[in-house]
Amino acid sequence: MSRAEKETTSNGDSGFGDQTEARRLDELKGIVPESTFSVEKLREWLIAFIVCDFNVDLGPEIEWIYPYSQFSPADLTTICFNSFPDRNNPDDLTTDTSFHFRFRHTSKDIKVPSSELVSHPEFWFGYCLFRQQRDETVKRKYGQKSFVVISQHDFTSLFRDQMLAKTLPLLDFSASSALMESACAQIVNWPTPRPGQMELPFFGSIFNLHIPLHASYPLQGLVRKESVKQNHPIDIFALDPVGSWKQVVECLPNAVDLYIIYERILLCEPIVALALDPRFCSEFVSLAFDLIRPVPFAGDYRPYITMHSDIFSQSHGGPNTNHYLVGITNPFILKRLQSQPSKKPLIHSPKDMPYIVNLTEPAPKNGHRHRKSRSPHKEEAGFDIVSQEPKGYVSRDWGFLKELDEACKGDSSPADISRLVRRHFAYLTARFLAPLDRYFAQLITAKSAVDPFEYKGFSEVDFLQMLSKHGSGVEFKGKTHFQRNKMEEAFYKKFCKSPSFFNWLQMKIELASRSQMAR
Structure with missing residues (x-):
């Protein structure tokens, strides 16, 4: 039975999984060494390191948590099952697989410092590195484990592509509390995450982390500085998309x-x-x-x-x-x-x-x-x-x-x-937003220049009239000018009724407020 099939057939037993994780959490409480550093300071960046093991009889289970954290049983079950691929090649014992997931947590006993960089604190991220190796002592003749970083920050380039890459080569196939403690001891000395650039030392490397003022700034990480110097700081753009x-x-x-x-x-x-x-x-x-x-x-x-x-x-x-x-x-x-x-x-x-x-x-x-x-x-x-x-x-x-x-x-x-x-789609989005920016620009008065919340005075009817008069820089489908105009109007109407429009407008209000406060 494949792992996907095992998940499908056992899905109704999630309560049993929660009970198993609750028992394991109680066991870990007595054996995980107490942290010698400020957990509150660590949690400015991440919540915990977790090692998950795949038990062929029971499925995924928690092997280690450091520092010990009172995760809810439901969260541990979510972390366990999301930390392993549904499919894997048992013959490939040399290639590690890294990926990430996002989940709505229920661990109310874990206190995480508030941060302007976290727009949805109800969600956490799991950054995983999955590894398997030959093991003649288990039924399938190979063991599988995932090393996971749980964080409130959507910093995939940092946690998945750099931190795990630097930590995992130092690990053998068993959990190492000493290595995790060493990693945490370095992280607690990092400055509090904030927009701008920060130098973060980690296991002999220096991460030069770039955090933008807002998560939706376009073309993040597109221009990179290449250095020929050995041991030069590694430029990491925290919100740069990963993949190709x-x-x-x-x-x-x-x-x-x-x-x-x-x-x-x-x-x-x-x-x-x-x-x-x-x-x-x-x-x-x-x-x-x-x-x-x-x-x-x-x-x-x-x-x-x-x-x-x-x-x-x-x-x-x-x-x-x-x-x-x-x-x-x-x-x-x-x-x-x-x-x-x-x-x-x-x-x-x-x-x-x-x-x-x-x-x-x-x-x-x-x-x-x-x-x-x-x-x-x-x-x-x-x-x-x-x-x-x-x-x-x-x-x-x-x-x-x-x-x-x-x-x-x-x-x-x-x-x-x-x-x-x-670049192509960034320019397309800029052209698409130009009519909306034009509309809001004409709303700005002496009062709204002081109070950016005047942006909320949006009228779809007035905007569409302005759009009809000035048009858009985006080319829409249609064989005739009339058809293209109707397609343009339909698309903007749909956008103005979507959650995306309200999120974009809220972002403009937020950035305008920051600008006023900085003066």
Whole structure:
């Protein structure tokens, strides 16, 4: 039985899993050494290091927590199951897999200092490095463990790509409390996280961390300083998206789908990314909502979920019910997203069907897969994985698509291709926002220059009249001028009613307030 199947069949026993984790937490309380540093200071950056072991008979279980932290049993179950891939290759014992996930925590006994950098303190992040090695003493002849950093900060480039990379080579296959204590002792000497640049020493390296004033600043990390000096500080852009657009484009049926992804993210409509491993789907989520910056993504985003994700244990009655961006590797989750027993389903009508980004195989070199082709997972899942046919609004830039195609076929690096995609959509977003910026600029009076909350005086009717008069820098679909104008109006109407618009407006108010306070 595969791990995905084991999760599916055991999903109804989550209460049993919670009881198991509660017992393990009590056991750890007596054996984990007391910390010799300020836990409160450590929690300015992270909450704990956790080592998870995969028991072939019982499933994932907690092996170690440092420093000891009173996680709720539900959170420990979520962390355990989200810290392992649904699928893995037992013959590959040399390659570590790193990925990250996000969950709504219920650990009320863990006190985390408030920070202006944390906009949603109800969510925590797990940064994982999964490793397996030959072990003749267990049934499957190989053991599996995940080393996890739990933090309130969405700093994937720091925690996943640098901290875990520096720590794991020092670990053997067993938990090392001495190593974790050494890591924590260095972190507590770091300055309090704040916008700007900070030098952070860690195991012989220096991380030069860049934190922007706001999470939605566009093109973060695009310009990097390369140094030939050995032991030079490593530049890390805390909110820089991870992953490569080259890998994504090679899996899409057509590069034109980038515009569908962009529109749905901008309008906060549901998207599910299906990949073969958690690293790829979690990186896609990171790349996707970077496309619309400086518009903040307003939905619930989960870089990687399993059947035991906390997303299924919530009522989802809030404003983000059908506004989500989710990464999965288990196709059964698609079925569960549509029908949850005794709970309101995430999907209420055909228009709420998620757009499925199938990243499970590269597109054929001599042609493109049809969007509605049968899913390679049909035999496994028992149903077709078919995404709804989306309605596009924005006209495609064929010059950009040609340049992207040539770059993917040529010898351009993944970093070069990612820069090309990010710049194109950053400029597209800037042109899209220009009419809204123009509208709000004419609202500013002597009073609103002092009180930025005057931005709230938005009238959709007045804005659309101004849009009709001045137009937009974005090219919309349509054969005639009239059709293009109607498409433009429909798209802006949809955006102004979406959570994305209100999040973007709140960001403008927040930044204006900061500017006034700094004077």
